[in-house]
Amino acid sequence: MTVDGHATIRDVAALAGVSVGTVSRVLAGNQTVKHGLLLRVRAAIEELNYRPNQAARALRSNRVNVVGLLIPDITNPFFAQMANDLERLAADAGYALILSSSHNDQDREARQFMAIMEHKPLGVIFVPTKGRPDVVVPERTRVLAIDRRAEGFASITVNQRESAALALDHLVALGHQRIAYFAGPESTDNARERREGFLARAASLRSAGQPLEVEVFIGDFDFESGEKLARALLNCPPKYRVTAIAAASDQQAIGAIRTARDLGVVVPTDLSVVGFDDITLASLVVPRLTTVLQPVREMAETAFKQITAGTDAMKSEEFMGRLIVRDSTAAAAPHVTSD
Amino acid sequence: MTVDGHATIRDVAALAGVSVGTVSRVLAGNQTVKHGLLLRVRAAIEELNYRPNQAARALRSNRVNVVGLLIPDITNPFFAQMANDLERLAADAGYALILSSSHNDQDREARQFMAIMEHKPLGVIFVPTKGRPDVVVPERTRVLAIDRRAEGFASITVNQRESAALALDHLVALGHQRIAYFAGPESTDNARERREGFLARAASLRSAGQPLEVEVFIGDFDFESGEKLARALLNCPPKYRVTAIAAASDQQAIGAIRTARDLGVVVPTDLSVVGFDDITLASLVVPRLTTVLQPVREMAETAFKQITAGTDAMKSEEFMGRLIVRDSTAAAAPHVTSD
DNA sequence: CTGTTAGCGCCTTCAC
DNA sequence: GTGAAGGCGCTAACAG
Numbered sequence: 001m002t003v004d005g006h007a008t009i010r011d012v013a014a015l016a017g018v019s020v021g022t023v024s025r026v027l028a029g030n031q032t033v034k035h036g037l038l039l040r041v042r043a044a045i046e047e048l049n050y051r052p053n054q055a056a057r058a059l060r061s062n063r064v065n066v067v068g069l070l071i072p073d074i075t076n077p078f079f080a081q082m083a084n085d086l087e088r089l090a091a092d093a094g095y096a097l098i099l100s101s102s103h104n105d106q107d108r109e110a111r112q113f114m115a116i117m118e119h120k121p122l123g124v125i126f127v128p129t130k131g132r133p134d135v136v137v138p139e140r141t142r143v144l145a146i147d148r149r150a151e152g153f154a155s156i157t158v159n160q161r162e163s164a165a166l167a168l169d170h171l172v173a174l175g176h177q178r179i180a181y182f183a184g185p186e187s188t189d190n191a192r193e194r195r196e197g198f199l200a201r202a203a204s205l206r207s208a209g210q211p212l213e214v215e216v217f218i219g220d221f222d223f224e225s226g227e228k229l230a231r232a233l234l235n236c237p238p239k240y241r242v243t244a245i246a247a248a249s250d251q252q253a254i255g256a257i258r259t260a261r262d263l264g265v266v267v268p269t270d271l272s273v274v275g276f277d278d279i280t281l282a283s284l285v286v287p288r289l290t291t292v293l294q295p296v297r298e299m300a301e302t303a304f305k306q307i308t309a310g311t312d313a314m315k316s317e318e319f320m321g322r323l324i325v326r327d328s329t330a331a332a333a334p335h336v337t338s339d
Numbered sequence: 340m341t342v343d344g345h346a347t348i349r350d351v352a353a354l355a356g357v358s359v360g361t362v363s364r365v366l367a368g369n370q371t372v373k374h375g376l377l378l379r380v381r382a383a384i385e386e387l388n389y390r391p392n393q394a395a396r397a398l399r400s401n402r403v404n405v406v407g408l409l410i411p412d413i414t415n416p417f418f419a420q421m422a423n424d425l426e427r428l429a430a431d432a433g434y435a436l437i438l439s440s441s442h443n444d445q446d447r448e449a450r451q452f453m454a455i456m457e458h459k460p461l462g463v464i465f466v467p468t469k470g471r472p473d474v475v476v477p478e479r480t481r482v483l484a485i486d487r488r489a490e491g492f493a494s495i496t497v498n499q500r501e502s503a504a505l506a507l508d509h510l511v512a513l514g515h516q517r518i519a520y521f522a523g524p525e526s527t528d529n530a531r532e533r534r535e536g537f538l539a540r541a542a543s544l545r546s547a548g549q550p551l552e553v554e555v556f557i558g559d560f561d562f563e564s565g566e567k568l569a570r571a572l573l574n575c576p577p578k579y580r581v582t583a584i585a586a587a588s589d590q591q592a593i594g595a596i597r598t599a600r601d602l603g604v605v606v607p608t609d610l611s612v613v614g615f616d617d618i619t620l621a622s623l624v625v626p627r628l629t630t631v632l633q634p635v636r637e638m639a640e641t642a643f644k645q646i647t648a649g650t651d652a653m654k655s656e657e658f659m660g661r662l663i664v665r666d667s668t669a670a671a672a673p674h675v676t677s678d
Numbered sequence: 679c680t681g682t683t684a685g686c687g688c689c690t691t692c693a694c
Numbered sequence: 695g696t697g698a699a700g701g702c703g704c705t706a707a708c709a710g
Contacts, residue, residue, distance in 0.1 A: 006477065008687060019697045024689055032695060049475075054457045055403065056687035058394030059702050066437075066458070074423050075619065080414045087413065087440050091451060096458055098405075099438040101426050112430060118393045119405070119435055136388065138345060223623045258625055261600070280414065281620075284562045286597055347703055358681045363705055371679060395703035398686050 007048035016044035027052060058120050063140070067307055068098045068116035070109065070126035077279040078296070079127065082146070085300035086125065093308060095122070102129050110134045117141065123307035128153075142307050144314055146299060148189060154314035156303045158294050160190050161197025163321025166292050167246040167274040168201045168214075170323055175332040176244040176272060177211050182229050182256065183218045184248040191221070194248050194276065213242075221248065226255025234263050234271070243271065243332045250275035250282045250291055257285065257328060268330035278324055287327035295319050346387035355383035366391060397459050402479070406646055407437045407455035409448065409465035416618040417635070418466065421485070424639035425464065432647065434461070441468050449473045456480065462646035467492075481646050483653055485638060487528060493653035495642045497633050499529050500536025502660025505631050506585040506613040507540045507553075509662050514671040515583040515611060516550050521568050521595065522557045523587040530560070533587050533615065560587065565594025573602050573610070582610060582671045589614035589621045589630055596624065596667060607669035617663055626666035634658050 009027075013020045018037055025033050026041045033041075044050070058064035067090050071079040083099060090097045098116055102109035106129050113135045116124055123142030126133075128150035137143050145155035171179055181198050184191025195216060202214045217233065219225035226247060234241060247253035253275030260267050267273055267287055275282055275291035282289040299319055306314050348366075352359045357376055364372050365380045372380075383389070397403035406429050410418040422438060429436045437455055441448035445468050452474045455463055462481030465472075467489035476482050484494035510518055520537050523530030534555060541553045556572065558564035565586060573580060586592035592614030599606050606612055606626055614621055614630035621628040638658055645653050 009689095010687080020688080021690080021697060021699095022695085025696090028689080034695065037696085051453070051457050053398070053459075053687050055394050055397035055401075055459055056702090057689080059392070059398045059686085059704085060688045060690085062394075062702075064394060064458075069438075074413065074426065075416070075419045077414070077416075080419050083438070084413050084440065087438060091439060091454065094454075096437050096454060097439070098435050099408075099422070099426060100430060100436070101423065114390065115430065115433075115435060118390050119403075120392070120394050262625065286601065348705095349703080359704080360681060360683090360706085361679090364680085367705080373679065376680085392703050395686090396705075398688085398702090399704045399706085401686075 006053075007050040008053070009050075011048055012041065012044045012050050015048060016040040062120060063122055064120050065095045066098055066119055066121040067095050067304070068100065068119070068121040068124035068126075070100045070102055070112055070116065070124060072102050072104045072127055072129065074099065074101055077281065078277055078294070081280070081296050082127075082300055085297050086304060089300060089304040093304075095308070102127075104129050106130060106133070125303050125307060126150075142314060144303050144306055146303050149316075154306075154316045156299050156306075156317050156319070158299070158319045158321055160193035161200065163292050163294070164194040164197040164246075164248075164276065165201035166321055166323045167276065168198055168205075170274065170290070170325070170329065171244045171246060171272060172205060172210060172212065174244075174272065174329060177332070178213045178242040179215075179244045179246060180229075180233055180242045181214055181216045182226060182245060182247040182252045183216055184221045184252075186218060191248055198246065215242065219252065221251055223251045223255040223258075226252030227259045228255075230256035230259035231263075234260060234265050238270065241265075241271075244273070244329070245271065246274045246276075248276055250277045250279045250289060253289055253291065253328070254281065254285050257287070257289070268328050270333070272329035272332070274329055276321075282324075283326065290326045290329040291324050292321040293324050294321055345392075346389040348389075348391070350387055351380065351383045351389050354387060355379040401459060402461055403459050404434045405437055405458055405460040406434050406643070407439065407458070407460040407463035407465075409439045409441055409451055409455065409463060411441050411443045411466055411468065413438065413440055416620065417616055417633075420619070420635050421466075421639055424636050425643060428639060428643040432643075434647075441466075443468050445469060445472070464642050464646060465489075481653060483642050483645055485642050488655075493645075493655045495638050495645075495656050495658070497638070497658045497660055499532035500539065502631050502633070503533035503536040503585075503587075503615065504540035505660055505662045506615065507537055507544075509613060509629070509664070509668065510583045510585060510611060511544060511549060511551065513583075513611065513668060516671070517552045517581040518554075518583045518585060519568075519572055519581045520553055520555045521565060521584060521586040521591045522555055523560045523591075525557060530587055537585065554581065558591065560590055562590045562594040562597075565591030566598045567594075569595035569598035570602075573599060573604050577609065580604075580610070583612070583668070584610065585613045585615075587615055589616045589618045589628060592628055592630065592667070593620065593624050596626070596628070607667050609672070611668035611671070613668055615660075621663075622665065629665045629668040630663050631660040632663050633660055 009020050013023045087097045100112040109129050125144050127147045128145050132151035145153045149155045183195040206212050217229045219229050275289045278291045278293035282291050348359050348362050352362045426436045439451040448468050464483050466486045467484050471490035484492045488494045522534040545551050556568045558568050614628045617630045617632035621630050
């Protein structure tokens, strides 16, 4: 017994009448233990309610059943969902999750990264703030970027360009020809790529003969930005208005819907709105938001699988967004397309 | 140097020309090291980019710079805020935060609790699901319940009764006399206590001569519940309607506002709405939500301070909610109060 | 004040 | 197949 009342591997060995080596082998699931001893050891473990000391294990093997997660901000619903999925995966596999926030600050990111490293995690999954974080990573620690790419690391991402184009395809299929795109801040790669993908698809449709006008408005990813951009945009007579808005985030889209309602513009009859992300709130607003889902759960599963995949090299994977059609989009009113 | 390329305390000692004991003392912030040596050690640490091995430290001292956090669900904005505040406090104090979710499942809670324990955290802060979790806690581990009480543990809570009464006081001061209360699920202590506090204050006001009618509707804490209860309630002519709704959660309140708008009931002119919690969304909806703030940040600070307070016994503390007046409440229309 | 040293609990050779 | 023993990196107790 240790001071704190916990049994050690020696107590187990003594009770089972074997050596610590044998207990250790049983713990490791080593097949080379005779069945009788195995049962005795198991019984002793049970009786003493023995739990291996993770610290000792970590010290010896320089690796502990911990996975680090470093994200910009846990109060962002998108990252909260990601943390939730990863925590569940980790817990079910017997790993603990160390959570840390960079608050989009590169220095803080580097500091937090190193702080996580001190705990000798099996691996670290992180959402890079920008560029390559200034950290030294031991060869054996498995590190993976998620949601955003980071120089020098494998990454699990979503193809932003193609996914953003899905929103445009959907609107065009509904007959919309005058469309506004609410972009996110140009300082983030994801916002820029979404905008580029959206515009590239627009250009390609136009050169295929599709009549189409797209106006771009640049803002932030949040609710207020969506409200503000929409207010400027919708404050004109219907015949001059766009018939649809595609936004770079669900928050923007929800803000736009709110403004539309304030201005008496009916969604989706007078105006279609598409978001991006599929946060939980998207299916709770009225009307329920049509959006492009980022497959967070699958990304989390893939990331976790790679982190725990033994010694294989990490490799980047790219996912596709999926269009989720709900109630905020509808066919363009015919009188708007003509004339 | 160890295999993984990281310097150890011995490398630092060698480079600085001192013993490991001295380095250890410097690390511990021990004052009894001569200034010259201290500087040499610091320089060596810097040069080698030395990071103490937390596992070794944990093994030796049976205590590691880790705090465990066990909450029901990180995707709940209220808990996300709490996790955010705690993570920040922990990081700034040099602690790592192990995050774990119970998903309101008692068995899972117990399992996760023990899993955290294996990592020998300095302490654990947890939001109890119900009753006393079935766990064995070593004497030295500091455990604290937060947001909800748990038998056998000190807890950091909000006085639900008094806080809920604040909402009523506010509405009554605005002249409201017919009020609906949207309660949360009776299976949770917090929901029950909020309802009881609200009704107790109503009774006390009435017996002091204040004309007042309160109708209680029981639902869940979420958006949909608020919408549903409001729909049933508001679908009648103004003269039969309540003039105000107080809800047990911001989500319910926001749902109610949404329904009101759908039914053409103008908030706050025709109907005042008060929430509870002050989630981030509360100040983003239109109209911005009047609500009772739960002082999450202060609770987190108190909890963290206690956990890291050395050997003092933990003690329960109770906070008060604070009324945050925004735009969803206004004076009752005079014609409603008469007749 | 500083150096030396004995383990913390576990895993992993190395003998047998 | 099993036991014995060394040592992972660090802290704390004890000498000096």
